[in-house]
Amino acid sequence: MAVTAVVNQKGGVGKTTVVLGLAAAAAARGRRVLVVDLDPQANATTGLGVWNPAATIDSALDTDRAGSIRSIIEPAGWPEGEGPIPDVAPSSPRLAQSEHQMATDLIGAQDRLATALDGVSSDYDDVLVDCPPSLGLLTVNALFAADRVVIVAEPAAWSLDGVEQILRNVSRIAERRGGRPGVAGIIVSRLARTRDASYWYGQLSETHADLVLEPAVRLRAAVTEAAAQSVPVGSLSRDGAAAAAAEFDALSRALDPDDAERDDAGSVDAGPVAGAAAALSTTGDR
Ligand SMILES: Nc1ncnc2c1ncn2[C@@H]1O[C@H](COP(=O)(O)OP(=O)(O)OP(=O)(O)O)[C@@H](O)[C@H]1O
Numbered sequence: 001m002a003v004t005a006v007v008n009q010k011g012g013v014g015k016t017t018v019v020l021g022l023a024a025a026a027a028a029r030g031r032r033v034l035v036v037d038l039d040p041q042a043n044a045t046t047g048l049g050v051w052n053p054a055a056t057i058d059s060a061l062d063t064d065r066a067g068s069i070r071s072i073i074e075p076a077g078w079p080e081g082e083g084p085i086p087d088v089a090p091s092s093p094r095l096a097q098s099e100h101q102m103a104t105d106l107i108g109a110q111d112r113l114a115t116a117l118d119g120v121s122s123d124y125d126d127v128l129v130d131c132p133p134s135l136g137l138l139t140v141n142a143l144f145a146a147d148r149v150v151i152v153a154e155p156a157a158w159s160l161d162g163v164e165q166i167l168r169n170v171s172r173i174a175e176r177r178g179g180r181p182g183v184a185g186i187i188v189s190r191l192a193r194t195r196d197a198s199y200w201y202g203q204l205s206e207t208h209a210d211l212v213l214e215p216a217v218r219l220r221a222a223v224t225e226a227a228a229q230s231v232p233v234g235s236l237s238r239d240g241a242a243a244a245a246a247e248f249d250a251l252s253r254a255l256d257p258d259d260a261e262r263d264d265a266g267s268v269d270a271g272p273v274a275g276a277a278a279a280l281s282t283t284g285d286r
């Protein structure tokens, strides 16, 4: 079991799309997946086909009772496919108020998600936390709950600066948490077939050769359409859908600590400690 926080403080880079793609790929291999939607925009919740959740994550984070997330989890509304349907801890705009409320807790503000997941995450093979586009208290909660971090980056100007900032934050938290979370890797997303996109993809790959995961997720109309229909991209029959699902499958396998076929054992298997060390050495933080 691994809790993976999917982060970038920049909006619209593809975090939620990556969470949904990885969730679908892992479930198709028979893995039990929980998606925790930690963004008040609730895009992962609706992307998973959950429109009127009975309860939402703000109520689980409002208490500091261990395992409080269990009572709000429900199955995704995705159509039956290969493997089990992922579960979701749904979000709602009320989470924005909870974040302000949590900030007034001088003792437990950073640990609310870790506490909420206590005793629950072990029921799953993969827990994927979709973070909001900020490095605020919600993302900090995700980093305190996570074993590892996946950074989603667009191949565009300034994306390297954003990655450096996340790596610094992750290493600061890892220093306080005995090496956790580690950095499992950087997923390059929304890769267009333009010279500019190839240039920035090259820059990211060169600067973070040890962290950039293959393949990149290409920009495809099928991905947008799957999001609009609240279904996994692999369930569509249109052009590009199978290719997009194959990219997520390859990334999911690269990140799967139980997958014997992975070729990049180092960063994943040695996990948090190796990852944190990589983050520290990459940022030159100390
Ligand atoms: N590979 C892709 N191909 C085509 N469209 C994509 C792809 N990845 C993401 N998108 C689209 O780009 C937009 C932003 O993606 P997404 O919502 O996943 O980003 P995000 O980082 O989660 O955004 P936010 O920071 O607002 O939460 C969405 O409309 C999504 O459908």
Ligand SMILES: [Mg+2]
Pocket (backbone or CB within 6 Å): 015, 016, 017, 039, 043, 044, 130, 131
């Ligand atoms: Mg999102």
